[in-house]
Amino acid sequence: MVSGDGPGAGGVDPQQLWLSSPRPRKGRKPAFSRAAITAAAVALADAEGIDAVTMRRVASQVGAGVMSLYSYAPDKETLLHLMVDHVSGELSPPAPPTGDWRADLKAIAHAQRALMLRHPWLPTALFNRRWSLGPNTLAFVEHALAALRPTALDGAAKLEVFSLITGFVARLVADEIAQAALAGSPERAAAEARYLAAVAADGHHPELAEALAAPVRPLTPDATFARLLDRMVDGLDTGP
Amino acid sequence: MVSGDGPGAGGVDPQQLWLSSPRPRKGRKPAFSRAAITAAAVALADAEGIDAVTMRRVASQVGAGVMSLYSYAPDKETLLHLMVDHVSGELSPPAPPTGDWRADLKAIAHAQRALMLRHPWLPTALFNRRWSLGPNTLAFVEHALAALRPTALDGAAKLEVFSLITGFVARLVADEIAQAALAGSPERAAAEARYLAAVAADGHHPELAEALAAPVRPLTPDATFARLLDRMVDGLDTGP
DNA sequence: CACTATTCTCGTACGCGGTACGAGATTAGG
């Protein structure tokens, strides 16, 4: 194993995963690298979706044998953690806190949204997995905590707020992506519209019928995001 | 096919899925039912997690051949949609709106949380998939829209709020479940704590070190949920 | 310079997943 190995049963010990070993003094030299493999996996996910990230396809992208990947990550789950932390590196270094924590928080959310739009598999990956706090993720958390320093929140509450914001962004971006996908497939969009029209016409869903009858607002996703984010952040309190 | 079949390429036409066909007048009688299969899948997911829900295992639970399931759902993705709508049936009938839309919204969120705690696979299932609006889901949406009637929000904004609340609940419950799982495995919890201590000690993460150094609040998940929900709902505006 | 311990590479193989196919069973209408 390139970076050591733990006996831990189920899941990977974060120390073994993120804290680099000093490189063994004997043995064959690695032909690849964790970074290269991770980057290939990210490129694959960006181009063809997260389902295209299979050990076989990643291996062929980097020119390795399939089983060679297991010298760099003990399993696929770990590779996904590496991917998440890898792209999180694009977030740093962010601007230093301005003292206006609400504005800083909004800037953080906007940066996260841009990242997730660039890597559409990220919202799902973040939601499903228990976080593995790699160096890039940690750097960003550190930044968020610094931005929240002017508040009266204690440590746990600050982390809560950060988690809440991240989840909020992930959800909105996931919706945004789904919406875009739907718009890209007129046949499916039409089927959905037909179904909703049928439901609205059945008489058992008056509220829904009314909501759908209203004219569609021609709002850009950016505006929607900014509006909801503002509401959310402005609603956050600084009390204990 | 028990309920008809569409030519739609990719994804299932909601009309074919949710609007029942009149039952064909010829041909062999179905030996199972969509409801029974769905219930079996839900029971399996509740007992052993969503990964235990495979076509083979569901089939053996209901006493059917594997391929017989495909007479009731065209693919596994659809079966998952059926599961989501199935458990959503436990939400209705909710209490009628009281006129205090904030209180109603909080009640809705609490009901959703209880449902998700009963079916821990639900948050993930909701996040990943594009919603398929089955009858039970629709009934609940209808109820939420009615609760929001006293607000000045237009139809689209009401749906937005509902989606936001649902996502919020899903995220908190997912965290809650992960936290419980971590607490149930002391070895993993200890490894995590060791790692965070090492990070805090490296000098590059002062904010994180401070946040972790603070004494842990002994709050119940229920209290945390209620507190964050209150903040969120109270922060929502009724303006356009 | 062998010799050896160590580490990485990767072909093969196993079990399990979703599901296409098609033959046989069952039903209702003519």
Add this chain to the structure above:
DNA sequence: CCTAATCTCGTACCGCGTACGAGAATAGTG
């Protein structure tokens, strides 16, 4: 009864993650 329609399900295919272990490369040792 015959025929067309519908449902049942055994078999089979391909792709997945990954265990295993043989072989290749490296660095220290005599």
